[in-house]
Amino acid sequence: MEVFLQQLINGVTLGAVYGLIAIGYTMVFGIIGMVNFAHGDVFMISAFVALIVFMAITALAGFSGGAVFIALLLALIISMVVTSLYNWTIERVAYRKLRGSFRLAPLISAIGMSILLSNFVQVAQGARNKPIPPIMRDTITIMDRGGFQVAISYKQILIMVVTAILLTVFWYVVQKTPLGRAQRACEQDQKMAALLGINVDRTIAVTFVMGAALAAVAGTMFLTYYGVVVFSDGFVPGVKAFTAAVLGGIGSLPGAVLGGILIGLIETFWSAYFSIDYKDVAAFSILAIVLIFMPQGLLGKPEVEKV
Amino acid sequence: MNETASTPSVDYVQLFKDALFAAVIAFGLFSLMIGVKTDQALNNQMILVLRPGLLASIVGLVFAGRFLIGYWQATRIARVKVKKAPLSPAMAKLASYALPACIGFLFAYPVLVLLTVGPAGAIKWIDNFGIQILIYIMLGWGLNIVVGLAGLLDLGYVAFYAVGAYSYSLLATSMPIKAFMAEMIGPSFWGLWAFWILLPLSGILAAFWGVLLGFPVLRLRGDYLAIVTLAFGEIIRLVLINWVDFSGGYAGISSIPRPSFFGIPFNAADNGFSATFGLEFSPIYRTIFLFYLIFALALLTAAVSMRLRRLPVGRAWEALREDEIACRSLGINTVNTKLTAFSIGAMFGGFAGAFFAARQGFISPESFVFIESAQILAIVVLGGMGSLLGVVISSIILVGGVELLRELDFLKNVFGDGFDPAQYRMLIFGLCMVLMMLWKPRGLISQRDPTVFLKEKKSVSSDLVKEGHG
Numbered sequence: 080m081e082v083f084l085q086q087l088i089n090g091v092t093l094g095a096v097y098g099l100i101a102i103g104y105t106m107v108f109g110i111i112g113m114v115n116f117a118h119g120d121v122f123m124i125s126a127f128v129a130l131i132v133f134m135a136i137t138a139l140a141g142f143s144g145g146a147v148f149i150a151l152l153l154a155l156i157i158s159m160v161v162t163s164l165y166n167w168t169i170e171r172v173a174y175r176k177l178r179g180s181f182r183l184a185p186l187i188s189a190i191g192m193s194i195l196l197s198n199f200v201q202v203a204q205g206a207r208n209k210p211i212p213p214i215m216r217d218t219i220t221i222m223d224r225g226g227f228q229v230a231i232s233y234k235q236i237l238i239m240v241v242t243a244i245l246l247t248v249f250w251y252v253v254q255k256t257p258l259g260r261a262q263r264a265c266e267q268d269q270k271m272a273a274l275l276g277i278n279v280d281r282t283i284a285v286t287f288v289m290g291a292a293l294a295a296v297a298g299t300m301f302l303t304y305y306g307v308v309v310f311s312d313g314f315v316p317g318v319k320a321f322t323a324a325v326l327g328g329i330g331s332l333p334g335a336v337l338g339g340i341l342i343g344l345i346e347t348f349w350s351a352y353f354s355i356d357y358k359d360v361a362a363f364s365i366l367a368i369v370l371i372f373m374p375q376g377l378l379g380k381p382e383v384e385k386v
Numbered sequence: 387m388n389e390t391a392s393t394p395s396v397d398y399v400q401l402f403k404d405a406l407f408a409a410v411i412a413f414g415l416f417s418l419m420i421g422v423k424t425d426q427a428l429n430n431q432m433i434l435v436l437r438p439g440l441l442a443s444i445v446g447l448v449f450a451g452r453f454l455i456g457y458w459q460a461t462r463i464a465r466v467k468v469k470k471a472p473l474s475p476a477m478a479k480l481a482s483y484a485l486p487a488c489i490g491f492l493f494a495y496p497v498l499v500l501l502t503v504g505p506a507g508a509i510k511w512i513d514n515f516g517i518q519i520l521i522y523i524m525l526g527w528g529l530n531i532v533v534g535l536a537g538l539l540d541l542g543y544v545a546f547y548a549v550g551a552y553s554y555s556l557l558a559t560s561m562p563i564k565a566f567m568a569e570m571i572g573p574s575f576w577g578l579w580a581f582w583i584l585l586p587l588s589g590i591l592a593a594f595w596g597v598l599l600g601f602p603v604l605r606l607r608g609d610y611l612a613i614v615t616l617a618f619g620e621i622i623r624l625v626l627i628n629w630v631d632f633s634g635g636y637a638g639i640s641s642i643p644r645p646s647f648f649g650i651p652f653n654a655a656d657n658g659f660s661a662t663f664g665l666e667f668s669p670i671y672r673t674i675f676l677f678y679l680i681f682a683l684a685l686l687t688a689a690v691s692m693r694l695r696r697l698p699v700g701r702a703w704e705a706l707r708e709d710e711i712a713c714r715s716l717g718i719n720t721v722n723t724k725l726t727a728f729s730i731g732a733m734f735g736g737f738a739g740a741f742f743a744a745r746q747g748f749i750s751p752e753s754f755v756f757i758e759s760a761q762i763l764a765i766v767v768l769g770g771m772g773s774l775l776g777v778v779i780s781s782i783i784l785v786g787g788v789e790l791l792r793e794l795d796f797l798k799n800v801f802g803d804g805f806d807p808a809q810y811r812m813l814i815f816g817l818c819m820v821l822m823m824l825w826k827p828r829g830l831i832s833q834r835d836p837t838v839f840l841k842e843k844k845s846v847s848s849d850l851v852k853e854g855h856g
Binding site for chain 1: 411414415418419420422423424425426432433434539541602603605606608609610612613614616617618620621624625628756757760763764767809810812813815816817818819820823824827828
């Protein structure tokens with residue numbers, strides 16, 4: 080029971096991170112129908128930006144509690160801005176021209192972009208693991224029975240709270256604002272939306288920026304949670320987040336988060352009860368199984384085949 | 387043609403603004419990622435190193451690059467006025483000799499290398515360039531059947547390459563088989579003939595895996611198919627890493643038997659290749675033999691895929707690529723069509739894998755990562771899907787170009803001693819993929835004409851629609 084509870088907490092934390100990345104996949108797929116393969120690497124870049132900002136500020140201001148808090152906050156904000164800029168540039172340079180092209184072109188361009196980004200970080204920042212000093216190590220003990228403690232750390236609380244707040248904000252933006260309306264219109268029919276006076280290019284660019292901002296939150300959380308980042312960290316979390324997006328039903332925001340949390344739970348429970356070596360195999364298998372047997376996902380709409 | 391058309395006015399202020407904008411964006415992107423480097427100090431503390439000079443030069447490069455591109459685009463109107471003349475019959479005839487010419491050049495390549503650099507330097511050039519490029523040409527031609535002909539985007543092709551390599555290595559190094567063969571035929575038999583017996587077997591096993599993995603994904607298309615095949619490729623690699631008893635895990639498999647010259651080993655012994663043919667012993671014979679071996683395997687792949695295109699199954703592949711629904715309504719069995727494409731493509735991947743294992747003498751899961759799949763796919767797509775010549779050209783450019791980076795030692799004199807051009811290879815590779823898609827989304831040689839036609843060739847309507855004419 081204690082193990083179960085502890086893994087539940089860990090799983091939901093991990094799932095929140097996956098869910099935040101998955102939103103980027105799901106929004107982009109919803110609006111232009113492409114798998115943004117480079118999204119995982121955008122997430123990795125955001126973790127690097129957060130790392131650099133965090134280190135720069137703590138180097139100047141020291142490691143007192145207040146300094147760490149400000150450093151984390153600034154790392155989050157700057158990382159969101161810079162990562163948004165990255166995704167905006169990627170969309171502008173590598174995808175926009177290919178929007179009317181044949182179907183595989185944007186996907187291949189995105190794969191190229193993914194290779195480009197991870198190797199850019201490897202060349203610019205080196206191939207080693209980049210650790211940060213441990214921060215926010217305090218935990219709250221929820222349950223203590225027979226020496227086995229179920230604990231939740233401040234980090235985990237922070238991750239869950241931030242994810243919940245951001246989701247509410249994004250859900251509000253997509254559902255209730257003119258911008259969200261424009262996005263949903265482009266999702267349904269780009270040509271018609273353009274005829275009705277919606278700037279389709281800008282709406283798509285904004286979608287990429289929003290996805291990147293959420294990936295940056297995930298990246299900063301990932302960095303604080305694990306305390307280490309390396310240039311190759313984009314691929315596997317990227318695929319898992321994509322799995323989450325597919326599992327939840329691609330195109331659906333709540334679905335992405337639900338899928339993320341499910342994937343996080345499955346991964347932690349699999350590691351705890353079966354084998355930690357095969358945890359990635361489990362994630363990839365779920366991806367294959369869901370795509371084969373349930374391509375519409377949990378909350379998605381079934382795709383109608385048109386001739 | 388009047389004067390104004392030939393000398394278009396260039397709005398330099400606008401160009402300058404665009405370039406400045408690009409430079410500001412570049413500064414935003416790179417100020418943290420390039421301007422600051424995280425480094426490990428001697429006491430294992432992380433430190434930050436500022437690199438303002440590098441940042442400034444890169445931002446400057448972006449500025450200049452954007453300016454030049456803008457200028458090129460502004461003056462382009464004057465240049466595209468001259469309409470491209472269609473190929474004259476003589477030129478068209480010349481172009482049809484391009485593939486035989488390429489193959490002829492590859493055939494003569496080891497001899498040319500031997501003549502120019504001599505035996506001492508030749509091993510490196512034949513091995514690193516010739517064999518390496520030919521492996522990728524073969525893989526490209528194999529994947530071309532799946533992607534180029536049948537239109538199924540496979541991002542996990544390297545899995546079949548791995549199946550071939552591991553089938554050969556595991557069977558060739560297996561002790562019971564070795565003991566059995568030693569008892570039945572003779573002690574040296576298995577070491578000499580293992581490759582020739584197991585090469586077809588590896589291909590067949592890979593084809594089985596092609597059917598096995600192809601079967602569940604039959605209903606998927608486009609991006610989803612790509613992602614599921616990627617997942618399969620990763621699962622196979624992860625199993626190879628984690629199932630240590632079976633595959634040796636990260637440590638891989640070593641001392642895999644090398645191919646013999648049809649029973650004659652390449653060594654300095656009395657019954658070795660050099661002694662048998664009265665030559666002085668040199669390791670170069672093995673390298674040249676391996677070169678022609680993979681050359682023959684690649685040609686086999688090309689010949690089979692060329693012949694298959696003219697068979698009903700090949701025509702079904704091409705029809706499937708153009709329109710699956712139309713295909714089904716015409717009564718083509720799409721299940722069989724897809725499975726044959728998958729398994730035949732996988733079989734050639736398996737052959738290439740067995741050759742790779744025999745050439746290296748050592749394999750580990752490190753050789754079968756996702757990047758390899760992406761690289762093979764890039765070769766097919768950049769070459770132009772469905773084009774055999776395109777695969778040759780793009781393999782030479784991508785694989786050969788990347789290998790050439792290792793040779794650019796003189797750059798160390800320019801950029802300082804710590805500069806290693808080889809570390810930029812994947813960076814340049816990714817950049818090439820993106821740029822090629824932007825420049826020519828259909829690949830270098832974009833030929834999608836049907837192979838078989840009635841009386842006259844017409845342009846395929848779906849081709850035009852997808853290009854945006856329709």
